[in-house]
Amino acid sequence: MKYKSSTIKSKWTKTQWLLKDSYIKKYIPITLPFNKKNLSSMLADHTTVFFKPTNGSGGNNIIRISKTAGGYQTQLNTTKRSYSTTTQLYRDLNRFAGTRPYLLQKGIRLAKSNGKPFDVRVMVQKTKQGTWTSTALFTKVGNPKKVATNYNQGGTIGTFHNTMNGAKFSSAFTPQLESDLKRLGVAVGKNFDRNYKGFKELGLDVAIDSKGKAWILEVNTRPQIYPLKALKDKSIYKKILSYGKQYGRYK
The missing domain is CATH 3.30.470.20 (ATP-grasp fold, B domain)
Incomplete structure (x- = not known):
């Protein structure tokens, strides 16, 4: 069967x-579709935000975005990157997403x-x-x-x-x-x-x-x-x- x-x-x-x-x-x-406006508002309200593929599975391609003293830090698997502005961060995330839709979700501790x-x-x-x-x-x-x-x-x-x-x-x-x-x-x-x-x-x-x-x-x-x-x-x-x-x- x-x-x-x-x-x-x-x-x-x-x-x-x-x-x-x-x-x-x-x-x-709180979960919103990924775009520049939503990224800015999510980061204004939350210390941690997850960037997740809308159609993904198995925990693959999930990026954690955390606020730091100097801006933001992203983590994909064990790789970390730092950004001083939301504009830089958005540009990199957008490039990573390519044509695939992504979501932003409030991080839960x-x-x-x-x-x-x-x-x-x-x-x-x-x-x-x-x-x-x-x-x-x-x-x-x-x-x-x-x-x-x-x-x-x-x-x-x-x-x-x-x-x-x-x-x-x-x-x-x-x-x-x-x-x-x-x-x-x-x-x-x-x-x-x-x-x-x-x-x-x-x-x-x-x-x-x-x-x-x-x-x-x-x-x-x-x-x-x-x-x-x-x-x-x-x-x-x-x-x-x-x-x-x-x-x-x-x-």
Whole structure:
């Protein structure tokens, strides 16, 4: 059986869908299409801004822009560059983007687990009855030297509770966050269904900031799960596949 679940590449399209929902809207960091005016206003309001390809995946080609005493610093993978003016910065980013559309997103200061930044993947899948359920939560623990936490950017996969145990939140916070994120996953599934047909699974990338607030960084319509095979406990992987078989996901 062939994989049957709709895919939408454009992060901007997906962001606009989510912003239409008052419950979900609170979880969306400010996101705007890349142009000179938006770059200036984002940098006026935020100390860190991410420059992301609208149709990218895997954490590739994401540039972090930070304000410094002398202007701005960009980081792509581990390469850093400095700029004294927004004009210079815009020119370089525009050249890097070429003809590809890019987005600007407010930077979230990720909570850390044992000193390493992490975000949470919420896996949401349809049951045979066609209702959404949040089937799994796991974490992507980043390499502190890199911009993205993705597995193919040198990050590691962790279990939700282990990672949260390494973060400095109260013990009551973790179960509360878990139920909030599961509810959010189902709400996003329903939101996507209102905008387009044929979704069977989604993967929410959720940042937890240092104060414990959750932010949806992105919703993946073709979420990769093969990195879960690296976990000693294969139950999360098996659970996702047990739901996935009905729409042709076998790995």
